[in-house]
Amino acid sequence: MYSRCFILLSTSFNSWAQDKPNVVIVFLDNFGFGEPGFNGGGILRGAATPRMDQLASEGLRLTNFNIEVQCTPSRSALMTGRYAIRSGNATVPLGEGVYGLVQWEVTMAEMLSDRGYATGMFGKWHLGRTKGRFPIDQGFDEWYGIPNSTDESVYSSVEGFAESNLPETFVMEGYKGKTPKKVRPYRLDYRPLIDRDLTDKAKAFMEKSVDKKKPFFVYLPYTATHFPTMPHPDFKDKSGNGLWADLLMQIDSYTGELIDKIDELGVADNTIFIFTADNGPEANQAGGTNFTVEAAFHGSAGPWRGTLFTGFEGALRVPFVIRWPNKIPAGKSSDEIVHAMDLYPTLAKLTGATVPNDRVIDGIDVSDFMLGKKEESGREGFIVYMGNSIFGVKWRNWKLHFKEQEAWNSEMNTYTMPRIYNLYTDPQERDNVLFPNTWVPKAALKQLVEHKISLQQHAPIKAGQVDPYLPK
Secondary structure, three states: OHHHHHHHHHHHHHHHHHHOEEEEEEOOOOOOOOOOOOHOOHHHOOOOOHHHHHHHHHHHOOEEEEEOOOOHHHHHHHHHHHOOOHHHHOOOOOOOOOOOOOOOOHHHHHHHOOOOOEEEEEEOOOOOOOOOHHHOOOOOOEEEOOOOHHHHHHHHHHOOOOOOOOOOOOOEEEOOOOOOOOEEEOOOOOOOOHHHHHHHHHHHHHHHHOOOOOOOEEEEEEOOOOOOOOOOOOOOOOOOOHHHHHHHHHHHHHHHHHHHHHHHHHHHHHEEEEEEEEOOOOOOOOOOOOOOOHHHHHEEEEEEEEOOOOOOOOEEEOOOOOEOOOOOOOOOOOOOEEEEHHHHHHHHHHHHOOOOOOOOOOOOOOOOOOOOOOOOOOEEEEEEEEEOOEEEEEOOOOEEEEEEEOOOOOOOEEEEEEEEEEOOOOOOOOOOOOOOOHHHHHOHHHHHHHHHHHHHOOOOOOOOOOOOOOOO
């Protein structure tokens, strides 16, 4: 009798669960293509990554998943399905003014909330730090984390900051409909501990949502691996290969905990789990000299050239795995081009949510590709922005560069004629093959023309735009 009741309850639960798949997005900070074992890193970086590798073996791995090359624009593109230039968030904000997403934007969280999802965010936002601009103002039911960037955890330890009269950064917690509260100062004492707490809170949110029989969306933008590199005490010295390897072990372990929690809750078959990052790695320009231990950590872009804040593949391509058991083919890899913007309409299709039709959505629905129904993603390329500047255009296996800088802190070069690279024969983007390949711009630049026309027809929101905002 007990077994029969259990089967009936399980059947009833699964019927509810299959209606709307849960969604989990793990979004690492400045985590390069070459860090996880499934992309050739792992032990080469000082620590094996068995749980990340397990995830790749159970899902679809994309080797050509692209993002915008700075923290704020990449998060804007993910949350809105639009180039960050459209939302006024094309650059990382400096200064203390208003920035972030206006209320008119419809975030992924709002889209899924309208579909009946419980929405929780745990981690770094970087899309607004003033009233009306926090995650709980943009579709999330609850949030715990930091409004800006992790380098701000250093401020209180730096000489002169105390006398600057600038406000200190706080870890915050908030719930929809309420003003978020400051939990504690974000200082170096908490910097190694925060990702542990983010993981625990994400797990608790999933458990709470399952108990309430409500589909959940968990957005988990970790603070790792952004400077300063400080692993949790549980992982410090654990690898025997230095702090970076320790931190890699930590990321792998936390990823495993999330997978295990989903399995434990019995919702693995009905949970879309995405593992990726916001942009390429931190690293100083080659040939420089470091005088401090902290500045000596260089992330890995794998075979690609470049760091964050450049237009090279190392800035654009980040690790990506999506797992949905019995829906997305397991153990498959693809080099089809996909952009982070595409997750917005794709997840809308997979969850039955509605994409706004009153604005330009630059992302495309790649759900059939991810489900294995098509071999091609449907995306041939995209515009490469670095801040407000168009650095180039990516088209198939070709790159056109109008501007280049070697690293985030180096000088920018502007070219009178575009440089062209064949990414199959030249993944390091070293050899300009404009001649005899002058046909490539003719094929590749069509998308740039269309993009510029679109910007003229639909004016971008200005950076620092205050609410209320409505397009003209």
